[in-house]
Amino acid sequence: MRHSLMLALALGTLCAPAFAEKADSSKPIEVNADSASLDQKQGINVFEGNVIITQGTLSLRAHKTVATQDANRRQKLQATGSPVYFRQKLDGQAEYVDGQASRVDYDSANNTVVLTGKAQVKRGKDIVNGEQITYNTATEIYQVKGQGGSNTTGRVTIILQPQEKP
Template sequence: MKSTKQTLLFLTLTLISVTTPLWALSTDKQKPVEVEADNFNLDDAKKITVYSGNVIITQGSMEIIADKVTIHGVRGTTDKVIAIGNPVKFKQQPDGNQGLIRGEANRFNYLVTKDTLVLLDDATLWQNGNTFASDRIEYDSKRSIVKAGDKKAGSKRVKVTLEPAKK
């Protein structure tokens, strides 16, 4: 019974942590997390949860669609989330008058303790007609810093398209 309670607690903490909003409506984190997938595997000993096959994760305005999502836990909390797809897609509505944020890449790495999302391999972010594209886009939500490209990895050039302000 204790093992079942620990497993359920780990699963609940995993789901809450995986959906910590980076650019979210402030009310998103109070909404329920819903996960759909063709397959689910929880390895309690290794603290790894894997959802695979048409994975859809939603919480409030946030939605992630991937082929596979792997969640790594450390001491009862989520440490890292890896989403893989062709491509992985996400969207989320931020607070205020900002437009919907959409993104896609073949791989998303979310480093929970650093509040950092890394989009890898053919990554693109869109908001309000503005586009950021590169092989690597990193968003540090603690410091509100976006970086794109990676000279060390021989990344393609960064392409940014900014729409003029409307009068």
């Protein structure tokens, strides 16, 4: 069970893995939910109903999470909610990364986290909004998409604050 639950940790570092609170990885993972189904043989863990996952400064809230791990220890996590919320402190700073979306998918094999459905990521006063935010944890590259489609004019919004002078 511990290996599959490590997916929760990976999700917490989705917005700023190089900057996430390093001490969090050595903290215990706590999962609270209305129900759980743990299939260790198949490597599938499902938590439903007011799911709250915490590890150190990492916090994730969702309606449902499904964590899987294959024979090669590749991990996937899917969290759904109205919306899914996450928060984690940045390493050595008093600042947090906060995010939300209707669905969050993490895939360790592809090093990707995808936030879909009114996705938003905030770091301090900087904000990124879009219908879908994809983040590659290896390359640290974001891709943000608006709603798109022929009948919509959905656009992305990025608000960056000026850097303070030392």
